[in-house]
Structure formats: structure tokens, C-alpha cells
Amino acid sequence: MTRTSVNPGRVEWSGENPGIYLKESSGAPDYSTLALFFRVVLSPHGRGHAALVLGAPDAAAGWPDAPNFIMTDNQRMMRWIVDGWVAKMPTFVGRPGLSGMSWLDCESAARDPGDLRTRYSETLYGSGVGVEMIWRDLGAPLPVEVSPANSATGEHDMYSVFLEARAADVLVNGTPLPGRVQDRMFFGRRMSTAFLAFSETWVTPGKGG
Amino acid sequence: MPLSQPVTPGTVDWTGENPGILLRDDAGEFSAMALFFRIAWSPAGQGQVLLLYGSPGDGSPAATPPNVLMSDNGELADFLKENFIAMLGAFRNAPAFGGLRDVAVRSVRSSGDPMGCRYAESVSGEDLSVELVWEDLEPPRALELTPDQVGTGAHTMFTLLVPARSAAIFVNGARLPGRVGTRVQAGFETTTAFLYFSETWVIPPEAG
Numbered sequence: 159m160t161r162t163s164v165n166p167g168r169v170e171w172s173g174e175n176p177g178i179y180l181k182e183s184s185g186a187p188d189y190s191t192l193a194l195f196f197r198v199v200l201s202p203h204g205r206g207h208a209a210l211v212l213g214a215p216d217a218a219a220g221w222p223d224a225p226n227f228i229m230t231d232n233q234r235m236m237r238w239i240v241d242g243w244v245a246k247m248p249t250f251v252g253r254p255g256l257s258g259m260s261w262l263d264c265e266s267a268a269r270d271p272g273d274l275r276t277r278y279s280e281t282l283y284g285s286g287v288g289v290e291m292i293w294r295d296l297g298a299p300l301p302v303e304v305s306p307a308n309s310a311t312g313e314h315d316m317y318s319v320f321l322e323a324r325a326a327d328v329l330v331n332g333t334p335l336p337g338r339v340q341d342r343m344f345f346g347r348r349m350s351t352a353f354l355a356f357s358e359t360w361v362t363p364g365k366g367g
Numbered sequence: 368m369p370l371s372q373p374v375t376p377g378t379v380d381w382t383g384e385n386p387g388i389l390l391r392d393d394a395g396e397f398s399a400m401a402l403f404f405r406i407a408w409s410p411a412g413q414g415q416v417l418l419l420y421g422s423p424g425d426g427s428p429a430a431t432p433p434n435v436l437m438s439d440n441g442e443l444a445d446f447l448k449e450n451f452i453a454m455l456g457a458f459r460n461a462p463a464f465g466g467l468r469d470v471a472v473r474s475v476r477s478s479g480d481p482m483g484c485r486y487a488e489s490v491s492g493e494d495l496s497v498e499l500v501w502e503d504l505e506p507p508r509a510l511e512l513t514p515d516q517v518g519t520g521a522h523t524m525f526t527l528l529v530p531a532r533s534a535a536i537f538v539n540g541a542r543l544p545g546r547v548g549t550r551v552q553a554g555f556e557t558t559t560a561f562l563y564f565s566e567t568w569v570i571p572p573e574a575g
Contacts, residue, residue: 172564273412317509
């Protein structure tokens with residue numbers, strides 16, 4: 159195999175992007191809860207945090223009518239990432255909840271790393287809403303790099319470090335959203351639908367890329 | 368660029384941020400050196416660590432400006448010192464390496480914009496307040512380096528490099544002497560002041 163030391167493409171954004179996707183049963187055709195957290199350290203629109211929560215992914219409604227919202231301290235950056243990345247991910251593409259979600263301000267975002275093998279959480283508050291994403295029973299870190307053919311957007315090179323979690327919860331104002339972690343094929347292997355993703359960088363391939 | 372095999376073989380040693388500033392005097396010797404670590408995953412957990420050689424050529428624990436290892440996770444600081452910093456020749460071979468004073472961190476704050484004009488990390492603890500400032504920033508580049516291209520000589524490394532053409536280290540408000548120089552990484556010339564985001568060090572399977 160060959161490596162190119164300097165990716166000739168354009169770096170788009172970088173940071174952390176863990177997620178939790180839940181189903182009410184292993185045989186359920188669709189997800190009951192979709193949630194992504196973002197800690198962006200570099201982008202053309204600055205830095206920031208966000209929690210994107212779709213507790214009713216197939217309802218074209220936002221908070222408080224449905225638990226569908228994005229809470230962020232950098233709306234411009236997240237509008238760019240939602241349009242350019244999230245809306246193109248197979249799990250999110252065409253979801254009515256994504257277009258119907260409310261945009262909420264984020265006043266604080268904090269992590270509780272605890273023991274990285276047993277529990278990790280991200281907690282955000284803002285606009286009168288509290289969100290907690292909790293990952294439990296974590297695996298070993300997997301270094302991942304994919305080309306556009308294998309990346310979630312189908313358009314980018316992506317580098318990351320994934321840790322799968324065997325259990326996870328998304329709480330909104332202390333109430334768990336429905337569903338449990340399932341298995342899926344991911345990066346050519348069977349993995350959980352809850353994962354931490356550290357050191358994630360998205361690159362638009364350039365000349366020779 | 369990414370390979371067709373999605374999962375890179377090997378064992379993750381640590382991942383996070385690792386910016387640094389190496390300043391040289393007029394004779395070309397290092398006059399001040401700093402590496403900052405914001406670790407997202409390691410066997411010793413998460414945390415923030417600042418390695419500062421204010422006096423690289425002085426091995427005394429009482430050196431002024433100080434040589435310190437500041438951290439909010441002592442186990443992580445020990446892990447990095449023994450398993451990473453000790454493998455970087457420029458740091459291991461400096462007399463300061465043998466006289467580091469451990470300092471507990473009280474606060475860490477990052478500011479600025481790495482795709483803007485200025486970025487800074489401010490670290491304080493006990494009697495010390497240290498600020499690292501990077502300016503005149505170049506566009507980010509995604510790097511994937513093999514063991515023969517990295518300082519440890521033993522890892523595959525992924526990182527996002529933002530070179531800075533100017534930089535400064537302040538200790539309790541006083542600017543340390545020295546200037547940013549040049550270096551060669553992966554075949555291209557860059558500077559001795561750098562931001563490294565989303566950096567992952569992997570021990571290849573053949574070394575495991």
C-alpha cells in the first residue's frame with residue numbers, strides 16, 4: 159500500500175464528532191433517535207460546539223413540539239456543516255426531522271471523561287434546554303481513514319479515531335430519548351451505533367487526491 | 368491520502384492536539400522550547416500538559432526562566448514524558464529534560480482562530496502563567512507520516528498542521544528570547560512554530 163505524506167486536498171474542518179443512533183428494537187426498520195455532538199477546533203467559520211438531536215427523526219417538527227433541535231454556540235459554522243456533511247450522511251439524508259429541527263443557542267458545553275473505558279459524556283445547556291449524551295462500555299480506539307468512496311458524505315477524505323460504545327443514552331432535560339444501541343456494518347466490520355470520534359478531519363480531495 | 372483499508376493497522380498510542388514553539392538565538396541554538404498537549408485519548412486518560420524549556424541548556428530544577436512540566440493529569444504527564452517526549456531527540460538531549468519541575472495546572476484557555484490571524488494557549492498554575500502565541504498562520508494541511516518521517520521514529524502519525532511564521536512564548540508576562548526558524552517535515556520546508564490539531568500517533572503492528 160502507498161501513502162502520500164501531504165494530502166493535496168483542502169482541509170474543511172476538524173475536531174470531535176461522536177454520535178449515538180438508537181432503535182427501539184433490533185428488528186425496527188428505522189432509528190428512533192439520532193444524535194451527533196460536535197467540538198470543532200478548526201473551520202473557515204471559526205470554532206464551536208453543537209449537539210444535533212433528532213428524537214423524532216421522521217417528524218417534520220422542532221422543539222418543543224418534537225425533540226428535534228440543534229443547540230450550538232456557532233450557528234454559521236453549524237449551518238455549513240449540516241448542509242455540507244450531516245444532510246449527506248446516509249443515516250440522516252432526507253430525514254424530515256433534520257429540516258424541521260429548531261436552532262437553539264448553546265450557553266455551555268462540557269465533557270466528563272471519567273474512565274475512558276467505562277463512561278464518557280457531553281453535556282450542553284442553552285435556551286432552557288439541557289442535553290446529555292452518555293457513552294458506556296467503550297472499546298479500544300480505532301484509527302480510521304477513508305476516501306470519498308467510503309466516507310459518510312461520499313465527497314471527502316476523512317481521518318478519525320473511533321471508539322465504539324456498547325451502550326449509550328441521549329437525555330433531554332433529564333428524560334431519555336427512545337431506543338437502544340444496535341449493531342451495524344461500519345468500516346468493513348460489525349460495530350455499535352454509538353461511538354466516540356476524536357481527532358476527526360475532513361478534506362475535500364484536490365489535485366491528485 | 369486515505370487508503371482503501373478504512374481501519375489503519377496498529378495500536379493508538381494517543382490522540383489530541385500538540386502545538387509547539389521552538390525559538391532559536393542568533394547562534395542557531397534553541398533559546399526556548401514549548402510543546403502543549405490537549406489529549407483526547409491515551410492509556411492515561413484525557414488531560415492538558417505543557418512542556419516548557421525556558422532554559423533548554425540548564426539542567427537545574429531552579430533554572431530561570433523555568434523548565435517545567437505543567438499538567439492537570441499527572442499520570443498523563445508521566446506517560447507523555449516517558450513514552451513520547453523522551454523519544455524526541457531535540458527535547459530528550461537538552462539538559463533541561465533532566466531538571467523538569469512538575470507544576471499542577473489551575474487553568475487552561477485557548478483563544479483566537481487557527482484559520483485567522485492569531486491563536487494562543489494560556490496555561491497557569493502555582494507561580495507560573497505561560498502564554499503561547501502563534502501568528503501569521505498558513506492554511507492547514509493534512510499529513511500522514513510514516514515512522515521514518517516522525518520525531519519518535521516509531522509511529523505512524525496523522526495530523527493537521529497549521530504553520531505559523533511568527534510566534535512568542537510569555538512567562539509571567541515576560542517574552543522569552545529567540546526567533547522562529549525553519550525545518551523540513553515530510554519533504555517540505557515549514558517553520559518551528561506550529562499548531563497540530565487532530566493528531567494521532569499509532570504504533571504499527573510490526574513494532575507491537
